[in-house]
Amino acid sequence: MTTSAREPRKTARDGEPLLSVRNLTKAFASRKRLFRKAEVVYAVNDVSFDVHDGETLAIVGESGCGKTTTGRSILRLIEPTSGEIKFAGQDVAALKGSALRKMRREMQIIFQDPFSSLNPRMTVGAIIREGMLIHGLATRAEAEKRAGDLLEEVGLRAEYASRYPHEFSGGQRQRIGVARALSVQPRLIICDEPVSALDVSVQAQVINLLQDLQRDRNLTYIFIAHDLSVVEHIADRVAVMYLGKIVELAESEALFSQPLMPYTQALLSAAPVPDPARTRDRIVLQGDVPSPANLPTGCVFHPRCHHPARDEACAKIVPPLEEKETGHFVACIKQPPTMVDWAQQQSAGGTKPPERYLPLAALSPSHRSEGVQS
Template sequence: MSDGPLLRVEGLKKHFPVSGGPFGRNAGTVKAVDGVDLAVGKGETVGLVGESGCGKTTLGRCILRLQEPSAGCVLFEGEDVLKADGGALRRLRRKMQIVFQDPYSSLNPRKRVGSIIAEGYRVHGLYGQAEREERVRALIDVVGLRPEHADRYPHEFSGGQRQRISLARALALEPQLIVADEPVSALDVSIQAQILNLLVSLQRRFGLTYLFISHDLGVVRHISDRVGVMYLGRIVELAPAAELYARPRHPYTEALLSAVPRPRPGAKAQRIVLPGDVPSSSNPPSGCTFHPRCPRRQELCTRVAPPLAAVAGIAHQAACHFPIEAVPPARGTAPPAAARHMPAPAALSTKEGVWE
């Protein structure tokens, strides 16, 4: 086992060819993920945020090889996931699981819940029938459902209950890494709080590592140790959650945080409105892909793509030639607006076993 990070992603790319014309010729390439470097430590939660279409979900799927990357390297415990095949890949997939965004379409409507959770045991040839049933009952209890739920079908449950079933299925093979792809975005706010509490409790109990993908900045801030901000297929800022929300260094992150609704009536903060639209990932701008919308752009930005590099100690990185200067708040003053008004999900509790 490697002494380094549990998961390391280096130069990962996923490009989709675009067909066009009457003969279906290649009309271009969509650069969904375009050179991502990321390391995730054991027991850590790394959040990924960004606008829809920025490549968050594609990145998560490529890490698990649900989609084959175009280039790059994915190392899990020092082993190259992209070079594994046959039995080696099957063994790795026991250690890496995913929870999908839609808790209904991700469950087979023709199977009972007990059969859905036990499917991993059958695929990997684990345990006898009696032990499988016992383990399924234990998992159902762990995620806060009742024993009789094992005999029901997915359509008989609410959205929050279905997501609990998805979590039980992901836990069945005792993974080390779970990619949570917007696991609460389809749920009501109160149910979001329950699922987030459950995720925190499960992480403490089983020592799980999460790659948590979401567009909800409040949710990501609550659950993440570090946060990566994606724009047009690349990570443009990566930092500890508290540091990133208090003092963003990339102009895109600053604009995202300024758009978060304020939880208190009358609370004011300066909204940063970016000009134009997000460029097409099939024809990204030269240099820094954010420069057409950036209020800080200079001539260098149009020519040279900035690397993701340390801007405030090794833990805070930004892909920007001219990062925002970090100005610590004066003693006795309130924190920056982006941090001061950041909402957190209601009714959240991180106590062990508190899921309601």
């Protein structure tokens, strides 16, 4: 199972990564029932990636692909089944008790649903102060002052501290959530679909706020999303997940201009382009996403793949996430170069040799929005 353990090397950056995740796996066991074996669902399956100081790594994929579980496992809000999580050299996965609580200051989270993420029985001020008081970062009076400052920093008024969450709109609540995350001065923030529950007009405001904060405070983001236009706007690098695995990981520009994984190609071709004059050729996948309790053998994407060289080997060999171009990692044995050589593929039943397949190049640039054409 762990053939894709090869470390995606850092590319344009020097120095140690801020966060380094290796072979992260989270398995959920369904309850045993009479006459039925307990099923094991791999929500996150052997995922490895690095996040560098100050960058934004986006994790994209459709619902149920494991992106939220990945984010929450890094924070230990969900206990990972196995794998290593290193933050600034410290092994987060091994921390316990008070050491873990201390560590939590460094990594925060912004939630998708601004309605369930704020305690309805606490004032906004109390919500923002809580983290400072837990970690002893401020006395009560200082915390009150700082909560007001934080509210202003996220574009709200300091007086709102005495109000309750239900008095605010979704966008305002999301700003309160941001202020709460900032209250403990973290270095890394996991943004778990922070704008997908908001109106489009408000989305842009919150995205801009996040970008301003990143610049001012030198924050590092893991940005979990399914909206590709948002990702293209905010991300430095993008990881694409499918059925619990990272199938492609590249610099944002490379990924959007030349996606190599057939799944990513389909995903990008499905993204809407706000231009009625352009016609689009979409790659339409066949079938549904397989049940994560019963994963396809070999490449998890092979039953739905549209790569012309797809063959028996794809159903047998688990494709390693390997570097096809500098900094561009793809899990596909049919996109050359690959370390699973042709002889190996043939012995696994392969009949079609690997070949570069770039269907989006033909329809380019119609599949992309204007921002990143290069």
